[in-house]
Amino acid sequence: MKNAEIKVFAGSSGKSFANKICDYLDIELGQSEAMTFSEGNTFVRINETVRGKDIYLVQSIGMNPNDDFVEILFWVDAFKRASANSVTVIMPYFSYAKGDKKDEPRVSIRARVCAEAIELAGADRVVTMDLHSHQIQGFFKKPVDHLFALPVLSEAILQMNLSDIVVVSPDAGFAKQARKYADYLGTSIAIGDKTRKHHNERAEILEIIGDVRGKTAVIIDDFSLTAGSIVELSKCLIERGATRIIACLSHLLINEAAVRRIEASAIEMVIGTDSVENPHLIHSPKIKLVSVAPLFGEAISQIHNQASVSPLFERVPNKVIASSTASLFSEP
Template sequence: MKLMSGNSNLPLVGDIAAYLGLPVTEVSVRRFADEEVFVEVLENVRGEDVFVVQSTSFPANDNLMELLICIDALRRASAKRITAVIPYFGYARQDRKPGPRTPISAKLVANLITVAGANRVLSVDLHAGQIQGFFDIPTDNLYAAPVIAADIQARFTGRSITVVSPDVGGVVRARSLAKRLDNAPLAIVDKRRERPGESEVMNIIGDVRGRFCILIDDIVDSAGTLCNAAAALKEAGAEDVVAYCTHGVLSGAAVARVETSALSELVITDSICATEEAETAAKLRILTIAPLLGEAIKRIADESSVSSLFD
């Protein structure tokens, strides 16, 4: 078994390697003068079970090409099995046609990864569960909920917790977390999105007065939805509001927006390599999912159950 990495999230790969007690396979990923990606695997991988860790986060296209070329290099080097470990699967929000003459880019990316030569895919909190069906190869979708629930129980035991979904589409995710927190009450923020990147909070479904509210979502991008939801919850009488999101995309002025918002704290995982601004922000905290990914990789290599991780 070998562990290999592109350049998108080297700290996470180092933590996974430490968990597994494995060295990271030596690989050279570099650019030509015209920004073409070139990959050279510097170790023998013939007949090996290789796991390539690469989030397709910003810059999404560069990181995606690195992943595809790494997979192709391994296939041509006669690796026995290649597993693409994609902690954050970019293009996942383009999982359907929102209008006429628009692409389903998540399916296109799935095709690219499969054709490049991947035999298996491992990801975390896919934006839409049906993306697993876009791949014609085995696909495991891990959940960060156990890591998030453990952190909440360690820090906020004794508080009157209500789990809040920032929109109707995230109710299943919120209900799953609420179940892990001893069946905590559930509330929903009814939101109407007027245009991409902007959201308007309409009302709160559920009683949050005097409650410690935990907003849960899979992706925080511009942070507009979370900040608006936090303000609405405070107006509805919430005692305090903390947000947990698996993937901290945090584009543009997102970090500054969080810092001046009604949120007491935003907790993200290291599925995406945090920027210096995010690491130093007062209201941001980062949880590691390296043990979760490391254990899943170990179980795949051993041909044992991955789903039992979440029992």
């Protein structure tokens, strides 16, 4: 696709992802730079004219959420002050989406604060994927396009030619989305009864609801930080007769300890997306990545051409699937 009017720029945590988007769209990445001074101060600069252009800024709020978030604000402000016609924030992962409610006294609803700050900086639109809660879109007054990794991850599962699959949700809260995976794959579903008593990122699996005996269990979740939940769930699944365990995660925020935990577990493979730049995933034999950059590239094309993005929520073009799963069985 050739379209000189689409201008894609990258923040510090979005360069690799933005380059993949540009490859898909067959355009050049915009020229810019970001610097961090010795005391931690962030400085951003656009190195080409953007006057009257529609800008697409790529930056996940991921492994360094505070720095990533502040940098987005500075980039949006810089583009607006440079007279860009519009600024769309392409945010594959929104870390602070986990702070979506006030469920105990004297706490901040962090997702709402971040949403308001991004809009006050001047963003005209946000494109993101697999928010922790769908209602977070309501924290924004500007349009939000909420994409799903479901079709890309589901196609990756189908390419593995697994037999007797059961989709497993780690808890009741994710069961509705897991049901969509099961419908896409034409399988049954099981649900883990999980409780999390503290903010220490540790969860306890109490029970498995559904039949998993003799089946390949495909655990589906939106993200993982410590891999604790999926590892504990895999133990319960094996105890209840599951023969193979595969995990599919939209966002991989895991650290080195979590990678080791996965490698020592019954989980045969973790399939995740490249929504976050995570150096801890490199060379792990159990972790395989599919790219959702083509999905975001297609969304940018649809938005820029004033076409509907909603068809991408359930099914995506074959060219997106081909580009996304091309490296499934290669090293991350």
